[in-house]
Amino acid sequence: MDPLTHALSGALLARAAATDQQQRQATGSTGIRPLPVRLQVAAGFTAALFSDVDFALRMFDTLTYLNWHQGPTHSLVLLPVWAWLLARLLAWLSSLTDSDRFGWRQFYLPACLGLAIHIAGDLITSYGLMLFAPLSTERYALPLAFVIDPWFTLIILTGLVISWRYPCQKTGxxxxxxxxxxxxxxxFMLRTQALAIAENHADSLPHTRISALPQPLSPYHWTVIIEESERYHVALIDLDPGSTSSNEPENGWLLKKIAAAYRPVSNIHWRKLERFGNETERTEAIRTAWQHAAFEPFRRFARYPLLQRIDNSDEMLCYWFYDIRFKFPELPPSFQFGLCRADDTSNWQMVRHRGLFYID
Known part of the structure; x- marks a missing residue:
């Protein structure tokens, strides 16, 4: 999920779990002042932002960031540790602005909630989380939502606005x-439908792996990928029952052209994409380059790698790859990396091609 949605979701969950006014008054009789709701919400908001602190890895190297993003800071194993650190920090910060001192234990629960809902929000995207780091670096994902989902954000924002309008109620x-x-x-039901379409198409294909990935602009948009050895069968599907689009418009707004690329179930177009390109005489050379040690960081990152192009000139030979997960209609692929060398005696080097977005 995007950072704003993460932060708002942390605030929402903290508000829903916050001690209400009557409970606060009862607790106050014990002599310990309960943590105000505004600070509980602020703690949830802050904690839900914290996990993406691993963005700092971007300063070192793009692939270092890509391979470790949603790693230890998104771990269920380490969640209690991060919550403890955040609770201590928030307790100290509150002491600077509030005459009453609050113990770190009072911040611990909202911090846990903010971290937990951040993890849940990223788990339902297609990137994958190291849920059990540092015990394991295996990634887990249940891809249901695109990283930017306006409906998801709107629901959260509406709940927060209602809670702000009626501060003594957490019903909103x-x-x-x-x-x-x-x-x-x-x-989830839409994803199940997309997977069923893929399974039906893959019936006659041996040894396949099937994925359905959420796409931008609509929850009805899905990319279905069937991996067959070194070949992909890819379809862009619009599961909206009212969809009648059958061809991409030649002209029009970019968003309309992107949306039109997703076809209704009655008119699905399957593309066959060869991982190492269609030039069979070069396949072995490309495969050898792909396996080179210099390209190991990209191999570790790419779940569905695909040869984009070959640049062959007097000065340089480059094999450029990208991951199908990060290719959307009408837009250049993100995270393009190439393996390049000047001549047969030169060493292969990995090169990054800057893309359209800042993260590239």
Whole structure:
């Protein structure tokens, strides 16, 4: 999920779990001042932002960031540690601005909630999380939502606005969480439908791996990938029952052209993509280059690698690859990396091609 949605989701969950006014008054009789709701919400907001602190890895190297993003800071194993550190920090910061001192234990629960909902938000995207780091670097994902989902954000924002309008009630925040659960159930059903379409197409194909990845602009948009050895069968699908689009428009706004690339179930177009290109006489050379040690960081990152092009000139030979997960209609692929060398006696070197977005 995008950072704003993460932060808002942390605030929403903290508000839904916050101690209400009557409980605060009862607790106050013990002599320990309970943590105000505004600080509980602020703690959830801050903690839900914290996990993406691994963006700092971007300063070292793009692939270092890509391979370790959503790693240890997104780990369930390390969540109690991060929550403890955040609770200590938030308790110290609150002491600078509030005459009453609050113990770090009072910040611990909202910090845990903010971290947990951040992990849940990233788990439902296609990137994958190292849920059990540092015990394991294996990534887990249940791809249901695109990284930017305006419906997801709107539901969260509506719940927060209602909670702000009625500060003594947490009904708005609680209701928004239930609506989110319903929305996730809806897109889970869409994913199941997309997978069924892929399984039906893959019936005659041996030894396949199937994925359905959420796409931008609509929860009905899915990319279905069937991996068959070194070949992919890829389809862009629009599961909206009312969709009638059959061809991409030649002209029009970019967003309309992107949306039109996703075809209704009645008119699915399957593309066959060879991992190492269609030039069979070069396949072995490309495969050898792909396996070179210099390209290991990109191999570790790419789940569905695909040869984009070959640049062959007097000065340089380059094999350029990208990951199908990060290629969307009408846009150049993100995270393009190439293996290049000047001549047969030169060493292969990995090169990054800057893409359209800042993260590239």
């Amino acid at each position: 925040a609680t209701a928004a969480l239930f609506v989110l659960a319903g929305y996730l159930t809806f897109i």
